Amino acid sequence: MQENEIAALVEPVARLLADRCAEADVRRIMASETGHDADLWRALAGLGVTGLTVDEAAGGLGLGAVELERVLEVAGAALLPAPLLSGAVAAAALAGTGEPLLAALAAGERVAAVAFAGALDWSGGDVRVAGARATGTARFVPDAAVADAILLVTGDGVFLSEPARVVPLPVFDRTRRLADVAFDAPARQVADAAAAARARDVALVALAGEQAGAAQRLLEMTVDYARERHQFGRAIGSFQAVKHMAADLLLESESATSAARDAARQVDEGAPGGEAAVALAAFACADAFVRVAADSIQMHGGIAFTWEHPAHLYLRRARSGAQLYGDSDWWRERYLSALEEQA
Numbered sequence: 001m002q003e004n005e006i007a008a009l010v011e012p013v014a015r016l017l018a019d020r021c022a023e024a025d026v027r028r029i030m031a032s033e034t035g036h037d038a039d040l041w042r043a044l045a046g047l048g049v050t051g052l053t054v055d056e057a058a059g060g061l062g063l064g065a066v067e068l069e070r071v072l073e074v075a076g077a078a079l080l081p082a083p084l085l086s087g088a089v090a091a092a093a094l095a096g097t098g099e100p101l102l103a104a105l106a107a108g109e110r111v112a113a114v115a116f117a118g119a120l121d122w123s124g125g126d127v128r129v130a131g132a133r134a135t136g137t138a139r140f141v142p143d144a145a146v147a148d149a150i151l152l153v154t155g156d157g158v159f160l161s162e163p164a165r166v167v168p169l170p171v172f173d174r175t176r177r178l179a180d181v182a183f184d185a186p187a188r189q190v191a192d193a194a195a196a197a198r199a200r201d202v203a204l205v206a207l208a209g210e211q212a213g214a215a216q217r218l219l220e221m222t223v224d225y226a227r228e229r230h231q232f233g234r235a236i237g238s239f240q241a242v243k244h245m246a247a248d249l250l251l252e253s254e255s256a257t258s259a260a261r262d263a264a265r266q267v268d269e270g271a272p273g274g275e276a277a278v279a280l281a282a283f284a285c286a287d288a289f290v291r292v293a294a295d296s297i298q299m300h301g302g303i304a305f306t307w308e309h310p311a312h313l314y315l316r317r318a319r320s321g322a323q324l325y326g327d328s329d330w331w332r333e334r335y336l337s338a339l340e341e342q343a
Contacts, residue, residue: 001067009063010070012047017078023310029081030174036111036146041082045108049084053202054091054106058098065205069264072206073213073257079313081175083143088206089114093151093158093199097191101149101160113147115181119155120200122326127183129154134161134187137180140169142324144179151190152183153199158191173320175313201267201278203325208260208285211321215253215285215292218314222246222296245299249292256288276338283328283335286321293318 001009020040029037044050053068054060061067068088075084087105090112094102104110115138117127123139134152144150145168152159165182223246263281266274293315297304304311322328 006070014074021078026079034146035177050108051106058102060106064268065264069209072209076210076213077217079175083111086113086143089203092202110148112149113144114151115141117152117154129187134183137182140178141181144181153196157189159187159189161185161187173316204278204282205264208281211285211289212256212260215289218296219249219253222299252288256285259284279331279335282331289318
């Protein structure tokens, strides 16, 4: 897709979220019992967002990681409290399988959650799939409490299994609900190890896009505040220390966007350096969002620490996302290993 085509894809999503996912809407949804707005989800489905990467044969748009990453930038900027990330990972895990679930995901009729297990688990869970049976508990699974189906993605492949129990967890970031999911039931393999690896890469690229988009939006909010807020008869943005801090955050934000978009491109192309690019995006975007969120609160002053200001919502999303699919230290090690393997 050309840049103008991507812009045409993203623009209606941005308009919808501006209308239906403003700060007041985010607060309303995150305060609800499930943290999920079915009407907003149907509106996203109407734009094709829920089927963005689903095969055209299954009713989706058949697009790739590049387009997904750009849509997640917009979703991250709005702090979208919806299972879009989980659905995209599920679609990647089931791509080309012909599973009936794919069509339902594309239409927004069903919601899927993804639990990474075995060699692909970073959460400390103990799920095992052996003898066509899944046992154990998957930890911190996004959107599991509102999901109609839960996929187990392991180093050996992708499996469908009925959970024995889903336990919603208290969360620091209420815009993304997590749950522990216990399994003790037959598991049906629906895709191979290659599909599992792609699902992992798509998860990391999509999360990186979300983080980059959120960091960019928060930086814009902070710069606007620095222009408007006056102290000692001057806008605080005119003070040299504030200028330097804003410049540093701009570098962090732009670097995160570049890393996320490059990783998405390499995933779609199946490039030899794709694993390193994905690992780089995983830690660079997480770290950039955390820094932008923390420093923006400092630049706003005391007001940003209050419940009424949105800056702390971005900080919560930044902190939780930085741990969702493995922390930055883990992905730095993976990045170095990938570079060594390429040498």
